[in-house]
Structures are given as structure tokens and as C-alpha cells.
Amino acid sequence: MQTTYWDLTINSNKQTIDEAITEAAACLKKGLPVAFPTETVYGLGADATSEAAVAKIFKAKGRPQDNPLIVHTATKEQLYKLVTHIPPFVEKLIQHFSPGPLTYILPTNGTCAANVTGGLDTIAVRIPDHPIAIQLLEKVNLPIAAPSANVSGKPSPTNGTHVWNDLHGKIAGILADGPTGVGVESTVIDCTGKMPIILRPGGVTKDELEAAVGPVIIDPALANEKGIPKSPGMKYKHYAPDVPLWLVTGSNHKIQEVINEERQLGKRIGVLASTDTAQLLEADQLISLGRQPEEIAAALYEALRTFKERNIDLILCETFPEQGIGQAVMNRLKKAATRIL
């Protein structure tokens, strides 16, 4: 399949953006998959009401069939049309966080194709907070299933080039609009019980959720290697760079010791660390991710992809406080890690 790259970062104006979105929407209406930016990461979209269109997402990504997809809508009215009912606490959450990086698991009413939900009786829905995503969803006027637009198991794409590298030739097009803002995926919450349960930490933090609706539970399986997560996708190894990654907890001295030991074995070492730690280290390649947790989240996936091109044998990454969005960052890093020291 030939992949069109609509580059909205160069010489784009309202007219060229409108034209690109019209073409992309026409592809989606024909049942072809198209990648588009959201505020979290790039998504690979297809008509969620068409089993054949949704099957093309699984095929292009190499995604396991039992890992259900998130369905995106432009408005809450469209979102309501996909589920049997909306509990009052979800109304409140929608008012606070949608559009935004929060995904609601609710009972499906069967409007979306069965392969979207992996055969479950619940569906994941969200309203993305990105002008290009919203324009596209409005134009196509269909619910759009959209997981991250990467090859399954690789770090999620945070710019159009990442999507091109992973999926060109396999999808109809890519709406490329520069780097995404949040950088990690949405928070997924189960809303089928009395209280929201966080199934996947993400762009909206537990504290933010609790400030809006009171106590929120975290799926205990997230903290326990042996537990079976309620979110099917969380059992898979994810976000893995092409180079082995070790997570190292401790001071810069401890990290430097590990760097030195592995270098003595002839390995070229890449390091991911906060700006302050990176300044104190010496390695073959150092990437400083920033100082604030939000900066670290936004820079993480791009950094994980960078080492592939640099002849690095091993990535060492410092651990970050599991607070705020740091919880999502550490969840992804633990899944990416081949060893935890």
C-alpha cells in the first residue's frame, strides 16, 4: 500500500490542512487505516464500525487480536452513542478531563465492530485533545479506533517520522504535525464499577482524578508481576527499544559504576537520565530527558528510539519518582526494561 505523508509542519495554512484532512477522512471512509497526531502519541485510525477496517490496524501493527483498541470521538454526544449508559461519576470525569488523555472503559452497546473490543462486553472510549485529531474526527463523522501508530511492542510514536519508520507501505497515510505534547499514552480507567479503577497509568494522574471525583483504585495487578491485569494490553511486553535496557536505581555514583563495569566488557553504553543526573555522568551517549516529570514523559519515546541508530549495545536508564505523570513513565520503563538493578 502506498503511504501518503501529509506534512503539516511545513508551509501549511488553513487550506492545505483542510485538504489533507479531507483526503485522510476519505481514506478512513473507504476503510483504510490512517495515522494522525493526538496530544498523547500518534494514533493509527480506522472506522471502528467496520470489522474489515479494524482488522487492517491489527495487521499493520502486528498487534495481538486479544488486545482491544481505544475508540476516539470528537464529542461527548458521539461517545455516549457507543455505550449502554454513563454513570454519574463518568459524566463528572468527562466534564473535567475530556477532551484529554483519559480513556473510559464502559459497557459497549454493540455499535463498534467486535474486533475493536477483542470480544469483551466493554469498550474503551476517549476524546483526544488535538486540533488535527478533532478536525479529522469531525470530518469523517465516524467513531475511529486508534491504538498507537507503531509496530506492536515498540515505543509509541511521538512524531510523524516515527510512524513513517514503523508503518510506511502498510497504511494509507500519515497526518504529520510535529511532536506530540504529553508523550505517554492516555490513562485507562475501568468505569464499570462504583469507583474508577486505573488499568493503565497515563496522561491524567491519580491525584488529578481524585481531586475531581474522590477515591480512585489502581489495578493491583499493575504493581504485581504475577497478577493478571484487567486491561488485556498490560500483560504484553511493550515500549521496548531495539537495544537492551537496564533500569538502575540509585545515585549517579551507582549508575557510573555500572557504566564503567559494562564498558570494561567492551560494550558501548547509552544513558537516559534527568538533566541534573546526566550532567554528572560519562558514557558513550547521554540523553538528558529534562528536569520536570512532564518534560521526561514528553522526551521518553523519542529517546528510546534514538539509540538504535547510534551503535549502542546497552541503554542504562535512571529510575524516576513514581508521582504524578512519573507513574506512567515508570510503568512504561519497567515494561521496556530487560533488567532492573
Ligand code: AMP
Ligand atoms: P493502545 O490502544 O495501544 O493505547 O492500548 C489501549 C489499552 O487499553 C490497552 O492496554 C488495552 O488492553 C486497553 N483496553 C482497551 N479496551 C479495553 C477494555 N474493554 N477493557 C480493558 N482494557 C481495555
Ligand code: MG
Ligand atoms: Mg500502544
